[in-house]
Amino acid sequence: MPGIIAILLLLAAPACGSNDNDAAIAAEEVVVADVWSRPAQLLDGDGHVHDASAASEEDESARTNGVVYLTLKNDGSVDERLISASSDVAMTAELHTVNMVDGVMQMRQAVDGIELPAGETVRFEPGGLHIMLIGLTRALEPGDEFSVSLTFEHAAELTVRAEVRDQ
Amino acid sequence: MRRPLLYGLAGALLIVLVGALTVPRLLSSSESYNGTLVDATGEPEEFQLASAAGDVQLSDFRGRLVVMYFGYTSCPDFCPATLAKLAQVRERLGGDAEGVQILMITVDPERDDPERLAQFVTSFDGTFVGLSGSEEQLRNVASQFGIFFQKQEGSEATGYLVDHTTTLVVLDRDGRERLYLGWDLTAEQIENDLRNLIS
Numbered sequence: 172m173p174g175i176i177a178i179l180l181l182l183a184a185p186a187c188g189s190n191d192n193d194a195a196i197a198a199e200e201v202v203v204a205d206v207w208s209r210p211a212q213l214l215d216g217d218g219h220v221h222d223a224s225a226a227s228e229e230d231e232s233a234r235t236n237g238v239v240y241l242t243l244k245n246d247g248s249v250d251e252r253l254i255s256a257s258s259d260v261a262m263t264a265e266l267h268t269v270n271m272v273d274g275v276m277q278m279r280q281a282v283d284g285i286e287l288p289a290g291e292t293v294r295f296e297p298g299g300l301h302i303m304l305i306g307l308t309r310a311l312e313p314g315d316e317f318s319v320s321l322t323f324e325h326a327a328e329l330t331v332r333a334e335v336r337d338q
Numbered sequence: 339m340r341r342p343l344l345y346g347l348a349g350a351l352l353i354v355l356v357g358a359l360t361v362p363r364l365l366s367s368s369e370s371y372n373g374t375l376v377d378a379t380g381e382p383e384e385f386q387l388a389s390a391a392g393d394v395q396l397s398d399f400r401g402r403l404v405v406m407y408f409g410y411t412s413c414p415d416f417c418p419a420t421l422a423k424l425a426q427v428r429e430r431l432g433g434d435a436e437g438v439q440i441l442m443i444t445v446d447p448e449r450d451d452p453e454r455l456a457q458f459v460t461s462f463d464g465t466f467v468g469l470s471g472s473e474e475q476l477r478n479v480a481s482q483f484g485i486f487f488q489k490q491e492g493s494e495a496t497g498y499l500v501d502h503t504t505t506l507v508v509l510d511r512d513g514r515e516r517l518y519l520g521w522d523l524t525a526e527q528i529e530n531d532l533r534n535l536i537s
Contacts, residue, residue, distance in 0.1 A: 209418050212461040214411055214454050236496075238414040263495045269415060274520070275486055276416050277501045280493055297419045298521070304414065305495045338422065 200247030201287065201326045206319060206333040208304075211237045211311045237261060237304035237311060239319050239333050243285075244292040251287040252324040258333075260317045262306030269299050284324070313337035370534055371517065372527035373508070378515040385479045387443065387469035390456035394469060397513060403438045403535055404509040405519075408485045410446035410500050411458040416521070417442075420504065421462040426525035427532065428463055434536055435465075437511075443469045445487035445502045447476055483507045483515065510535055 214235045239258070245251045256264045266281040285300060287293050295301050302319065311317070315335040322328050386395045396404075405424065409417035421442065428435040442459050444450035447470055450458075455468025470476075480487060480503075487502040504521035508531070516535060519528055 209422070210461070211418075212457060214457050234412070236412050236414045238418070265493060265495065267415070271504070271521070274503050274505050275501055276504045276521070277490075278413070278415065278499050279490070280496070297415060301415050303496070 200245060201251055201323060201329070202244040202246055203321065203329060203331050204242045204244070206239065206241040206331050207336045208237055208239050208311055208317070208333045210313050210335055210337055211235055211307055213307060213310050234262075234306040237307050239264075239302035239304060240295045240297065241302075241319075241331070241333075242292060242294050243287055245287040245289055248289050249325065250289050251326060252283075253285045253287060254322045254324055255284070256302045256322070257320045258302075258304055258317060260308055260311065261304035262308065264319075265303045265305065267301050267303045269301070271298075287323075311335045371531050372523050373506075373517045373519040373531050375517055376515050381513045382509065382515055383478075383482055385475070387471040387475060387479065388452045389467050389469055390452040394467065396509075399439045399441075399509075400513050401511055402436075403511060403532060404441060404513075405438060405532070406441045406443055406483065406507045406509070408443050408445050408480055408487065408502055409504075410444050410502070411450050411454055412446065412496070413500070416504055418462075420506070420521065421459060421466065423525050423528070424466070424506075425463040427528045428465070430525060430529040431532065434533065437536055438532060440466045441469055442466060443479060444476065445480070445485075445500050447471060447473050508532070508535065 212235070215233055237260070239256070243253065253266065256266060258264050266285055268279050268281050268285075270277045270279075281300075285293065293300070313335055316332045317335075318330055319333050320328055320330045382396065384396055386393050388394070407417075407420055407424065409420065411417070421440075424440050428438065428440070431438060440459075440463065442455065444455055450468070450470050452468065452470050455470055459466035459468040471479075476487075485503045485505070485507070487500055490499045490501055492498045506519035506521075506528075507515065508517035508519060510516040517531060519531065523531075
């Protein structure tokens, strides 16, 4: 049995290694992985597509919002903090927390950013932490990619690619 | 001595009978449903709300299971996640999906007019129906199913956010409230519960 386990580990190791190299980008000591978003159609209210950015700026009620999920790992020895985010497909972006209280969803802007304690991994995932994209400037189709820039307290700004997934 | 004994025996018999009738029901309920069954005897109060195709009454959906979700189109996380999950449920149901109507009822009437709602819900599944109305109408509908919603101050960019209950409410073919589905149930678990109600 130990022999079989060792062989399985050897077989698995190269696959894990290559995935990590492909998906994760290190910014000093913060590692970003698994950056994704959901499909979104622009909601202009009357069923017609107009100049999305112009409509969004004029009328708050015509804005379409989106989301980005990702995983942040602080590989350093000091605590870090994600301060803000921005994207090339949205007018603005905010960091949000979600709390469930007696079945009621309470979403709030994390105005002080999101703490990334030293050595820990923080996951932004459905029903929890997320980057809210406000005022999408284009529709997001499955398979599309777009840029997300992350600003940290200590580490340099980092720009990563988010993949639109149909899930 | 005899009478008390008789009363005692009759009482014991009654307890056994009631137990025999109710326990299997409770057991079968808790075993086969992932959500919370409701034993509602009456029908919910009729309501009329606006869809992009015109006014809709709850009784229009009689004969089908109705799954109601209360949310809003500006919500980036929970609402798209729930509608995507419900679209998966319909796919999993295959031919049985024809007997299930998904409704999204807005908790944000200020921004969600029927056309915007229709665009939003049909991007997940062409059969989904979005319903809007006045604040008062929506509060009346939500409260009769125990759904809470409240505006919260947002940023300059978001304007405001809306806290809301994420539970799905399921009505049976006769329009009776039958099941509550928590936000954390999977598409497979919801499919299982809806199939139970269909069969």
